[in-house]
């Protein structure tokens with residue numbers, strides 16, 4: 204084996220995919236999939252790996268912290284700082300990769316995640332192993348998909364929920380956080396339409412202005428069988444107030460980016476569930492470490508995200524495969540391409556993708572791809588076709 208395996212080339216591409224429909228949540232003001240960053244890492248042994256970031260400028264943590272990245276900040280950070288910081292690093296040493304990136308610039312977890320995933324993909328391909336093997340091995344083969352109902356009119360939401368249950372979906376995630384009466388009504392109407400078997404969970408994206416408003420909404424929704432409520436309010440203290448007054452578990456998403464966040468959430472009793480994906484902590488390796496901390500506090504986790512494209516979905520599927528703490532259905536998009544349609548609507552965010560073969564979808568679950576690497580092949584024609592000017 205070589206003494207060191209270093210980066211030879213790090214490239215970025217700005218990609219815009221055609222969306223299936225407009226997807227909205229509280230606070231989002233730019234369309235999903237319009238300007239996602241794809242990274243390509245080439246190592247000195249010729250191995251190539253791919254990564255992806257979904258920078259959304261209004262997406263971030265509590266109190267407007269962490270982080271608000273944009274496609275252009277991501278690309279700038281990668282080329283001006285991260286690539287230079289990694290020149291002499293043996294990229295097989297994942298801890299060293301993160302130390303080098305964090306030393307050169309603070310923050311920008313999405314940029315770091317896009318680089319780290321491309322590196323891990325390339326290293327895994329160089330070793331002839333699937334990515335999950337480098338994260339501790341395969342603990343599961345499939346992940347249940349939660350279909351996300353964005354902010355939309357109630358009759359449209361009901362129709363879409365019925366359609367996706369028919370396509371095998373067993374968990375519906377409803378975006379709320381708008382106004383109590385409207386939010387209770389959408390949960391009630393969807394429950395009426397789909398019956399009692401599918402699970403329903405809700406996500407307010409910090410939308411309630413006070414924790415009291417959140418408590419009122421969640422208590423009323425409990426009547427319609429919600430499994431849990433995600434990020435009702437902004438801030439760990441307010442989350443703890445909600446959590447202490449509701450019977451259903453509370454999930455932290457915007458509040459949970461780092462291992463230290465998880466510790467603070469646990470100490471405050473702010474949530475029992477955590478939403479985890481490879482981008483918020485700054486990469487797969489950091490996400491795996493964060494999940495270990497969550498597990499130590501007995502927290503259950505899901506894979507969530509920001510309407511990933513195929514590369515990002517592959518990264519999250521490998522993370523879920525290796526993490527016993529991921530016990531809940533995830534809002535992992537179901538990738539389809541123009542040629543291969545896995546679902547018509549269920550979990551589907553885009554009409555096409557830049558990976559050649561989408562992941563298999565069986566009985567409401569996505570099947571974890573094998574290797575080597577992320578187990579995907581990027582379609583270079585589509586990479587050009589959906590490329591937009593940086």
Ligand SMILES: [Mg+2]
Nearest residue numbers: 406433456507
């Ligand atoms: Mg969320």
